[in-house]
Amino acid sequence: MSGKIVVGYDGSAAGRRALDFALARAKAQGASVLIAHVLEWSPYSFLTPEELEERHVRRKDEMKRAETSVIMPVVEKLKDSGVELETVIKYGHIAEKLSEIATEAGAMQLVVGRDGQGSLVSRVFGSVAGTLVQITTVPTTIVP
């Protein structure tokens, strides 16, 4: 069968574990992998006038940096893995955006890593994995 597995990847060790997990499943099932990188962004944050003026340029730089330092290396490394790869970079609330990407892509599974923050930190700020559990609309695997 062919399908798509979306994996949230941010270049961290946890992201890498999630990606490896997704690749193994994809190989076994003949599925393709969509590597999604989400840059945390809220349209409701507060900026100074200078930040407003430079925002468009900054966004371009951030996208480029994400492309060259997060996505490109991993794509390069996996090009001989035999799994069909796609990539996407988006701005937004990480958990919400990942869920949205997975839904839109018609993915059969969403895979994310978990970096095991202390419980206090995640209690205060929430965690991507924790939020996903509550909002996801596709089957989701959390790789510890």
Added chain:
Amino acid sequence: MQTYIRAALAAYLLSALPASAQGIDATINQAFADYTGWYVSFIFAPIPGTTFSWIAMWLVVAALIFTFYFGFIQFKGFVHSIKLVKGDYSDPNDAGEVSHFQALATALSGTVGLGNIAGVAVAVGIGGPGATFWMVVAGLFGMATKFTECTLGVKYRNEYPDGTVSGGPMYYMVKGFKERGLPGGGFMAIVFSVFTILGALGGGNMFQSNQAHAQIANVFGDFPGYITGIILALITFAVIVGGLKSIASVTEKIVPFMGIFYVLVSVIILIMNSDQIMWAFGQIFMGAFTGLGVLGGFTGALIQGFRRAAFSNEAGIGSAAIAHSAVRTKEPVTEGYVALLEPFIDTVVICTMTALVIVITGVLNQDPETGLYIWNAELGRIQTDGAVSGVALTSAAYAREFAWFPILLMIAVVMFAFSTMISWSYYGLKAWTYLFGEGKAKETTFKVIFCLFIIIGASANLGPVIDFSDAMLFSMSIVNIIALYLLMPIVKAELNSYVRRLKSGEIKKFV
């Protein structure tokens, strides 16, 4: 020329140094009144035969004309404005760009500030509770002015190859006039830029540092203003010249919460005095049409209300057009819609809160027999507890309910003052680079001058500073509103086309 100004200022400050501490303040004050007095008198000159200043008339008439010309856009478009701010019409693929909310929040943090706290107290202190009514009226009509100027600001902004944008009245004067085949756009842009620089140094700077010092002295006891001035100037210098962005970012993030907290505390005070609310509204309405004993009666209240509204929400001044022009949108009108919320939040909500609290807590002294306010002719304002005015009056009103409030207000005032100074240093800089061109040395020159004026502002007493600030801001509006009149058909065409496409479903909601 610029180096001359800098050298002259430095020499002036140095020559004043050996004098005693209070001597410096007095010297700066006197010099200030001597050099700016004639211009201030001209700007606030009454229309012959009346006591109504022509400049207040100028702004109110403009607001009325825009309101009718755009068919009461501030009421008809209010719900749509909120939907735009919520991001209902924003393309998700544009995430990461400046959102409508961010443009509004940044523009607001430049306008919400001392005008809402100190300015309102000045207005109510001179014009009585009735000034509140006229302030709200002016705020509601001013929404249409903001709509007009911010639509033009986005439409005629410059987008540079590196992706940065510059917008504001200078650009719509030049490009808009050219498009309509009108002469004089370039000249008006230059005049506007000169006034913007002076307005940035006045209302955007000296008034702020002056009131920040007033509130600090109010809490800790009197000390020379130049001390506050030097400290504020050093911090501002670190941010705008030294590029210490973290301070500015922190301020921008705290200020909105300060604003929300201020409104919350006000609401709590109103609830605590809920039995007095109807009485307070009664005072405001009666005062609006009779003056209730203030000098000049009804016109006295009206003038103060209109003046404060204009100074607080900056509608027609042109500064908002600079702040709003960075938003990412294909439709300039959408930013006009968003910007019209600004006078509403600033004047109709926040200013009214301050005014209500001042009226309801009874810090303005009334004659118990006649119900009229006691006029102190010597000070030229209503007699108050402790004979205070400006930020100290607001502080006294809130302190009647919460004794700790002056300390919190001090923090808020310093924060507000600082964020407004940062915003205005940016507006001033935009005008400066428009005149002199971009370049590190030129920009630094302006920023250094800006920091020096912080010290002057904190040292001068309220009278000359507040008058000069108003005079400069209103001067900006003279040029800006002429341009708005000449360019308003363009805004109308944009608006009609937008509304048509919105109705036909060509412009879609994303949420």
